Amino acid sequence: MDRAQKREFVDQLAAVFAETSMIVITRNDGLTVADVTELRRRMRAAGAQYKVAKNRLAHLALEGTRFDGIAPLLKGPTALAWSRDPVAVAKTAVEFAKTNEKFVLVGGALGTQMLDASGVKALAELPSLDALRARLVGLIQAPATRIACVVQAPAGQLARVFAAFAKTGEAA
Template identity: 75%
Template sequence: MDRTEKRAFVDSMAEVFAQTSFVLVAQNKGLTVAAVDDLRRKMKAAGATYKVAKNRLASRALDGTRFQGISPLLKGPTALAWSADPVAVAKTAVEFAKGNDKFVILGGALGTQNLNADGVKALAELPSLDTLRASLLGLIQTPATRIAGVVQAPAGQLARVLKAYADKEAA
């Protein structure tokens, strides 16, 4: 890379760090090309981005951002992953790490909070944003369903009483 390419890379990464809420740092030492491609596909399916970056350039891009605390993790062959949904990145990385011992999660940052590998694993155990939205929607809809059931119950009981009287009269 020449200087202009390096400068453009640092600027693009700084822009990414300004827009995202979570950055994961992982060590990818010894991963095959097929494994990296598989991980990229899984990350893309989860709505995340996975990028192998030069540590020095990534550190420069981190300077002045809220993720500056993860700079010490950038040693050796590292990769960065990020997404709008922090749980999606963490889940995908933790699942991939379970099946591939050469992929090691070093840590990450959620906003200004730095996370170690255990913190990332704990984040991966949380429900995803879509799951939380569905649960919230279910909670909102439940009272409406109960109200409709309560309102309909007296009318149903009245109809059953009238039917019972009609059956009694017919007999």
């Protein structure tokens, strides 16, 4: 890359750091092209991005951002993954690390909170944003269905009592 391309790459990466909420740093020593392609496909499906970046350029892009605390983690053959949904990127990276031993989680950052590899794994165990929304809607709907059942129950009981009286009246 020439200087103009490097400057453009640093600007793009700085823009990503400004708008994202979660960054995961990985070490990808010895991944094949097929492995990286599969990882990128999984990341895209989860709404995340995965990019191999030169450490020096990543350091320049990190300066002055809320993620500047992850700069010491950028040593060796590293790559960055990011997403607006913090659970999605962590979950995808952890799942891929389980199936490929050459892919190692180094750490990451959630906003200004720096995470080590175990912190990223703990974040991956949380339900996704969509799952949390579904649970919330379920909790909101549950009382309404319970109220409807309670309101209908006395009417159903009265109908059964009237039916029983009608049967005894017919028998007599």
